[in-house]
Amino acid sequence: MDAGASKSAERPIAVFDSGLGGLTVVRQLLERMPTEDVVYLGDSARVPYGIKSARTVRDFALQDAAFLLRFDPKLLVVACNTASAVALDAICRICPVPVIGVVQPAAVRAVQLAQGRTIGVIGTEATIISGAYQRAIRALDGSCRVLAAAAPLLVPIVEEGRSQDDPIVLHVLSDYLHDLQRARPAVLILGCTHYPLLSDAIAKLMGPEALLLDPGQAAAERIQAHLCDSGLLSARSSGTLRCFSTDNPERFARVARRFAGREVGEVAWVGTDELAACLPMVGGRGAQEI
């Protein structure tokens, strides 16, 4: 490995999400690559993205990406399924570093696991309406049957902190999963960063035949392979996690544990006006999706 690559390898991995949910992706990253530095931005002041138009999500996601580019990352991870579904091309166009979303890695893994059988997807309204998962899966396996369902209440239910055996959680899940249960998919993609926190309850309702797929895990595996292939894995003994939130950083730090599976330490506040101000400074050289 030459000196340039070594220096490059010690740059952080940048990750953003509409709020706390993307910390489930960070959790997957750090379990596999504990020596990596991660810079995380949660846009909690404008959360959720999943009920908003593609145009608005794109505007916000570009600002999030522009802010993170300040940290000279070696890779930008779009942890938010909604932003991955509607804004990835736009982000790639402004980013001078490789970009990875969660939709494409999950689609690849789902097709591998399903082997021609039905694939189910649950996600936010914006993710499902965009058709991004459906398109990505069909591009890999044109004959695959894909059944997608929007599940708008699951994000606020997780944010409220309800446990997986709460009767309301089970009632709402039964409602959303009704058609999917009957379709008996081989794989069910948990197409929102919040849903892994409900995976036990979802597994119980879907039965043992349906494999639950966390896009954060699929993305983390792809990132590890990419960094390994490019000689960009950090050689540090341990990495750090640095978090920014556009809303109340104390609340963010308090609730983050449930999503990240660890303490996240001090969280810094950054205003949405500061994010917006970063955008015109981005070179717009264009990058590849990995």
Place this chain on the structure above:
Amino acid sequence: MDAGASKSAERPIAVFDSGLGGLTVVRQLLERMPTEDVVYLGDSARVPYGIKSARTVRDFALQDAAFLLRFDPKLLVVACNTASAVALDAICRICPVPVIGVVQPAAVRAVQLAQGRTIGVIGTEATIISGAYQRAIRALDGSCRVLAAAAPLLVPIVEEGRSQDDPIVLHVLSDYLHDLQRARPAVLILGCTHYPLLSDAIAKLMGPEALLLDPGQAAAERIQAHLCDSGLLSARSSGTLRCFSTDNPERFARVARRFAGREVGEVAWVGTDELAACLPMVGGRGAQEI
């Protein structure tokens, strides 16, 4: 009435909310005062406010107010309960026209109706945590028992379009209203603009002894009295409603009917960056709350 007052009377009433919910307040206004022009701003790109910190809600609310001041209104109505609870003083400081929120009129009306008996309040997390309703009620009747409960899922449930007899709606309401049912309040304040759309279901659960109070109605009555007393009621034969949204205006127009009880016509898009740009242009002369 002199010529100045007459001209003044034909200026619009400006109303803002975090999204669509404030149209329930507009509905109350136009039922009483159909000759008034109303300019409405829904900050749908950053909705909801009720799960966010007071600081963030204040920042957004000031931008919303600054945008509406462009229309030279005779009055600014803060239709959002959360913004009324945490941002009204800040808005009054920058506004050159009278400002009215929904908390104070509702508190006055609740105390009148309760006559010393218990008052219940349901609202967003931010509204309930702020203690604004509790303080306003106790300032009017120091011995009044106030029982407040946050009901975070009700906003997304209404936004999802579930009907009032949907089993999930009833299940969630039963959960939130459990302690309030036992306390048998004389009045229950529906402390969020979305809740009037669930009033039949709430009434059924609370029983006939609890009067449900819509703060939008209390605010509309206060506004009518103020305009009448100041000689500022419009003398037009009919008014117009002009709506702006920071997110998808087509969706806003489509869903608005449920909240406004009428078609709202064409909705114009305005970016949140444009709202932010309005703030530095506000004089900051300071106004009174009516």
